[in-house]
Amino acid sequence: MKNIDVSFITINYNSSDLTIKLVESIILKTTDLNFEIIVVDNSSNEEDFEKLFSSLNSINQVNIVKNRINSGFASGNMLGVNYASGKYYFFVNNDCILLNNSAKILKDFLEKNLNVGLATGKVLDENGNFSSSYKQFPHLIKQLFGNSIQRLVSKNKFPSNKIKLQENSKVEVVSGSCMFFDSEVFSKIGGFDTIFFLYCEEEDICKRVWDFKKEVYFVPQAEIFHKSGGSTQKSFKIEREFYISYYHLLDKHYSFLGKNLFKVALFIKLFFRIFKKKNGFKIFLAIMRGFSTKDSLRYEQIVK
Template sequence: MHISIITVNYNSSHHTINMVESIRKMTASSLTYEIIIVDNASEPEQYDLLLSLQSFSDITIIRSRINGGFAWGNMLGVQHAMGDYYLFLNNDTLFQNDVLTLFYNYAQTNKDVGLLGGHLSNKDGSRTSSYKKFPSLLSNLLGNSLARLLTPQDFPSNKTVLNVPTEVSVVSGSCMFFRRDCFDKIGGFDTVFFLYCEEEDISKRVWDSGLKVMYLPDAHILHLEGASTTRNLAIEKEFYISYILLLNKHFPLWKVAMLKSLQLIKLLRRSFRSTHYFCLFLFVLRGAPIKESLRYKQSIKI
């Protein structure tokens, strides 16, 4: 088995079905793959929609009674994966060309690469964020543009148009192609993250393992962002929970304190425009307690 494609579905089964169709349409017949769909406790009617895919022998559907989040759902899928490579793919994506073959061929000839990401675009064809920088104190203090002037050797800005395979700091979590031995070596996704910052964490750990994270511009993926996530205050709080967890994991205490302080200053300044930001300011001021995560505000589905 060449590739295991793993996706997480949450109340957006029509997107998952369309994603599967795009994979089948665009992938060369010479490449063997399986698709593992983890349903993260969707509503019964949404899960029933997925069952239309059961007739395909290369598709496995796993039903979870709880919503464990992005990282947890993907790790549940990994337990059933047989491929030499893993592609973790958001269910609100559509292949625009033979993404699997492009990723596979590049990884086969570049053994020093542990993780690949592709070119993501919006529904209207415009570019969206395919890669980004890992948080840094310098960028938070000076802003990305000025920080880049002081460190021109650093990874490219996500506003830069890249036309050749390029080393990047972090690839988008919506499309992550891993060498299996790299993924296994670093322990996979950290399931303490419920909804955000998983890609920053795991990209950093790939670099720390001695392998590269690369952006492959020829692999084109349409991303219908936010198909299963509605933006609201609770979701915004979830981001800051994950962000603080990320800082605590990868930075010394003095940097964590400075980065938290800078984030509080930004939120306080925005508070004059909206009470929404003032609520977030108070939340981060309290330490963005993980016990208030949406992870703990659900019941087990029957």
């Protein structure tokens, strides 16, 4: 059995057309390395799974893993890891398309920079913008006093997503749509936190990479198109799921005082959105309930 350089891992959920296009782009653009593609089907409907299976099952590099329940982003990817044998893991959303030999570019970068545990490429949208490629971890000073004050007092001068970086750069958090890991680092920090069902997984795992004394980088030479919102339909429940995850992130990484100051600031923010946003009142009622994890979409899933 040949050694695998890179394991691509992606999740399909009732969006086989997108997944097929991603796989086609991987095969077309990826050269000069051995790779495998692991597609985790997160309990799609029968018609979508049949389309996925009939289109991809005959491709040697592709391994389709059928999940009997929609276990969300983190758990779905961790299921894929169980079937991965690469030296590097390339977690990529199924609504992405590789625009160049991204995996080789990122692999070469990590091999030359052993201090780096995680990297992303230039994640482009329909307008050629790449603001989603990287961002900052939620900072209390920024929340209370604004970005300029936070950057003034912060020891770590990480760029915000408003700055368009043109060269390899350290960043605090990378896009969850495109995460290229050293598999050893990924394993040692415990992989994705499966308590997150959707959202905030990238903030959490990037924080843990930094805490592990490894660095996170943006590598603009690697280019990936991301159809923003292409795999998730917007709704009240999806918006509420974000805040459920956000609360878990705060509880996990902040002190008692810090997380509660964050929550007070969010309470005030959502109060003033009651009549301005479509789901404003319903979201405000959800924060009154403390964005309880029992309201998570995780508990609406059915084992098939």
